[in-house]
Every structure is written in C-alpha cells, then in structure tokens.
Amino acid sequence: MSLKIEYLPVDELVPYAKNARKHSGAQIEQVVASIQEFGFTNPVLIDENNILIAGHGRTQAAKIAGLSEIPVIRLSGLSEPQRKALRIADNQIPLNASWDMDLLMEEVQDLNLAEFDLELMGFDENMLETLLDADDEDPDLDDSAGKSNTGTDVKYLSIGKEKVPISEEEEARLINELKKYITKYGTNFGFATTLIKGV
Structure with missing residues (x-):
C-alpha cells in the first residue's frame, strides 16, 4: 500500500454510496465551527478514484465552510475488503476510548x-x-x-x-x-x- 498527501478540490471528492456513518446537521455545524477556528487539520482518506474512505462529515463541513480544496491522503493498493473495513474501523475504534x-x-x-x-x-x-x-x-x-x-x-x-x-x-x-x-x-x-x- 502506498500513501500520498495532496490537496484536491472539494468537488472532486466522491462520497462512498454505502457509507454507514451518519452525521446530523448539528454535528456538521460543530465540524464547520471547528474548521473555522482551527483550520482543516485532519486530512480525509480517499482511494485511487477519489472515492472517500474516511472523512465524509469533514468533506461536507468543508463545503459549508467555503473551502475550495482540502488536504487528502490517497491510499493506493488496498483491496475492496480492506477499504470497507477501514471505513468502519476509522469510525468505530475512536468510540472505544474513554476519558480520564x-x-x-x-x-x-x-x-x-x-x-x-x-x-x-x-x-x-x-x-x-x-x-x-x-x-x-x-x-x-x-x-x-x-x-x-x-x-x-x-x-x-x-x-x-x-x-x-x-x-x-x-x-x-x-x-x-x-x-x-x-x-x-x-x-x-x-x-x-x-x-x-x-x-
């Protein structure tokens, strides 16, 4: 697997049709506010065809915030099962953490x-x-x-x-x-x- 960081126009990023992670309007507003305060600090993940692997909510928020392009990490060489699993793991694993x-x-x-x-x-x-x-x-x-x-x-x-x-x-x-x-x-x-x- 190869990894490449680049900037792409937001409109060129393609949402994954079967993305199981849902974002409420209120949560997207929180992401927009975060982008406006701190900048776009977390690149989204895409495959060779610009299809999103992780970062659907951030991409949606970037459009609302008026960003024309955002940082992306292009992951090449992943199998389709790996891409599916990464989409789920990227969302689920952080939920397994807790606070002190x-x-x-x-x-x-x-x-x-x-x-x-x-x-x-x-x-x-x-x-x-x-x-x-x-x-x-x-x-x-x-x-x-x-x-x-x-x-x-x-x-x-x-x-x-x-x-x-x-x-x-x-x-x-x-x-x-x-x-x-x-x-x-x-x-x-x-x-x-x-x-x-x-x-």
Whole structure:
C-alpha cells in the first residue's frame, strides 16, 4: 500500500454510496465551527478514484465552510475488503476510548477561565455542566431537606417535583455509576435510561 498527501478540490471528492456513518446537521455545524477556528487539520482518506474512505462529515463541513480544496491522503493498493473495513474501523475504534474525567475537568475548567468557546469541543450542554461543576458532583442532591426520625441529616434526590430520600451510601454509589457512565460514553445523556432499565 502506498500513501500520498495532496490537496484536491472539494468537488472532486466522491462520497462512498454505502457509507454507514451518519452525521446530523448539528454535528456538521460543530465540524464547520471547528474548521473555522482551527483550520482543516485532519486530512480525509480517499482511494485511487477519489472515492472517500474516511472523512465524509469533514468533506461536507468543508463545503459549508467555503473551502475550495482540502488536504487528502490517497491510499493506493488496498483491496475492496480492506477499504470497507477501514471505513468502519476509522469510525468505530475512536468510540472505544474513554476519558480520564478528573483530567478532562481540569482542562475544560482551564479553558473556561481563559474564556475560550467551550462549544467548539463538541460536548453537549449537559456534559459541559458536569465538567464545569467540579465542586458539586450531583447538583440534584438537596442537602437542605432536613433530618430523619433519628435526627440524622437526610439528602434528597430531586426528580421533577418529587424529592426522594437518599443515604450517603446510595449517593456515593449513584455518583460512582454516573462517573463510570460518562467515562464509557463521554456524556451523561442517557444515564437515567440506564438506571430505569436496571430497576
């Protein structure tokens, strides 16, 4: 297999007809914003016939951003099964990584102090709130609810209008499960569904 880096007009790049990776409009907008802030930093992969192997979303975003040409890496000599597998692997393998949440929080908070636009990182609003909320690991826990019949302090988990009593052990387990979920998926979106399924 040979590898060659070059610049090609965006209009000469051919989308793969059976590309299984889907990009929402919102995600493409995030890529456009990233290109406008940082430039086109990640070349797309193409075959000998200019058919995209990886980078469909980046190519679409480049057109919206008004770029006339972008960097590409031309991969020659791959078999058709190799091209198919690479298209899938290029998208799937990064999903198998996870975050060190403590370090990620530090980095995001540093960027926030520098007044950098945090939306450029691609996290949803809920995830950003979690990353910026270092001192309050679960904002829905109400410490001011009162005392139990034995006189001990009681915390409550707020769910809509309901306040559910929660022990320190339950709180610790809940926070631990939330951290594991965020580490695995990179977001807290869907965590409640996981809890419900476990009931």
